[in-house]
Amino acid sequence: MPSYPYTPVTGKLKTLLQKVRSTGVPPKLATAHLKSLGFTSSNDASMIGVLRFIGLIDGSSIPTPLWSEYRGQKHRAVLGKAIKQGYADLFALYPDANAASVADLTHVFSTSSTGGEQVIRQTVQTFKTLVEEADFSSAGGNALSTGPLHAPAAPSMAPALPGQNSGSSLPHPAVHIDIQIHISPDSSSEQIDKIFESMAKHLYGSKPVAQQS
Incomplete structure (x- = not known):
């Protein structure tokens, strides 16, 4: 299983995600760029690894197309898709991992980490913070999917025979011959x-x- 990311400044993670949507796309998400956004603490750099884990930046900290996609109106669904991709092993174990209990998450993260209790707690809190900012109702294979190509056929309604009460207030369908x-x-x-x-x-x-x- 992968080594799941964590940040000790989970309270700032939501602010950073808001900055991603409201500021320009940087050529690279480096410590210097974080400082320009107001994240000057030495612990703030740990958030870079979190964004890399969910695919908003690549291995060189360069913003990916998902970064630009996250800046759109459906940013919560996009983040849900990114979380499911980054935490794929977790969601394979718990399909509704976004609603999993702290106890279940603690157990999973502790089996893939050599960190102590505080690290595991921060790993859980990092995941929970991301989940709070995301929408998983449409975060399957394609978060921006608009639905099936073909709508299901509507049930047919046979017209009532003369003198017969259909028992329904629905209008009879017109018949053309x-x-x-x-x-x-x-x-x-x-x-x-x-x-x-x-x-x-x-x-x-x-x-x-x-x-x-």
């Missing part, structure tokens, strides 16, 4: 009239008009 009639060119006008009289009788319930003698 196309009828094609093929009349031979050799048909007489009397035959054609009979055809349309029959149609009126069976489709509309009309009675044929009596012919006057």
Whole structure:
């Protein structure tokens, strides 16, 4: 299992994440850049390792495309995706690790660290701080996914028969019927009239008009 990151200044981690979204993208996230943002303590540099672990910066501390993506409107979902990628082994063990108890997290982190009790506690708190700033409702394979390509088919509704109470206040769906009639060119006008009289009788319930003698 990986060596999980931690920072003793977890209270400043949220502020740094806010700075990522509100300030320009630096060529490199170095200690000098942290100081320019107001993080002047020697412990503040530990936050660089946290951002590297979740993929906002690469091994050379250069911002990745995920950094720019995190600056968008869906930053909480993007952070959720980054956390699930960085802590992949943890989420493989606990699919809902973002909601795992402190006891469970302590057990997992202690098995992958040689640090003492204080280090493990800070590792747990670092993870919890990241989780508080993230949204995991759509942080699966693609946090910015807009849903399935094909919507599920709507249930069909059969129209109620005449005189039958459907028991529902929903309106009956409209039914449209196309009828094609093929009349031979050799048909007489009397035959054609009979055809349309029959149609009126069976489709509309009309009675044929009596012919006057």
